[in-house]
Amino acid sequence: MHKFLEASAGQYMTRQVKTVTRDTTMRDLHKMFEADNFNCYPVREGDDIVGVVSNFDFLKCFAFNPHRMVPAYDDLLSRTVADVMTPEFIYVDPTTKLTRVLQLMVDHRMKSVPVLDATQRLAGIIAREDIMRALTDSARG
Incomplete structure (x- = not known):
């Protein structure tokens, strides 16, 4: 377990x-x-990451709400990431344990x-599966 305690995001992230x-x-x-089986994507504007969009954000645009009419399915699919993304998001740096x-x-x-690296540029992404892989590595070593 000591190996896990010392491991950092940079060692296990997807680059x-x-x-x-x-x-x-x-x-x-x-x-x-559907194609990638990812949980979320960073939203890029030039070299900057301006938010994240998750499967949950995607699903929210289809949620029924008694205060609004439900638009047609094709209208919902024509909306953009800007309409549903999370602009204030949690991130870590590669040295984060x-x-x-x-x-x-x-x-x-x-x-x-x-x-995100020290210049706030995307260095990678770390998922639950990466944490599980690190735990498995620790148990073996």
């Missing part, structure tokens, strides 16, 4: 991260979620967390 833009439609986002990442995931019920 090649697929991103979306604010202009990505819900239709395209849905296809990406996995114990801290795990605590953030548990406290905020997150499935994955973007990893």
Whole structure:
């Protein structure tokens, strides 16, 4: 277990991260979620990460609400990531200990967390599966 206590996000994160833009439609986002089986995508504007969009954000646009009429399905799929993304998001840096990442995931019920470097550029993403892999590695070593 000592190995896990010393491990950092940078050691277990996925470095090649697929991103979306604010202009990505819900239709395209849905296809990406199906193809990649990811929990969320960072939202990129140029070199900056301006938010995240998760499966939950996607599903929220289809939730029934008694205070509004439900638009047609095609209208909902034409909406963009900008309409549903979470602009204020939790992130870690590559040196963040996995114990801290795990605590953030548990406290905020997150499935994955973007990893930003010292210049606030996307360095990777760390998911629950990465934490589980680190725990398995620790148990073996």
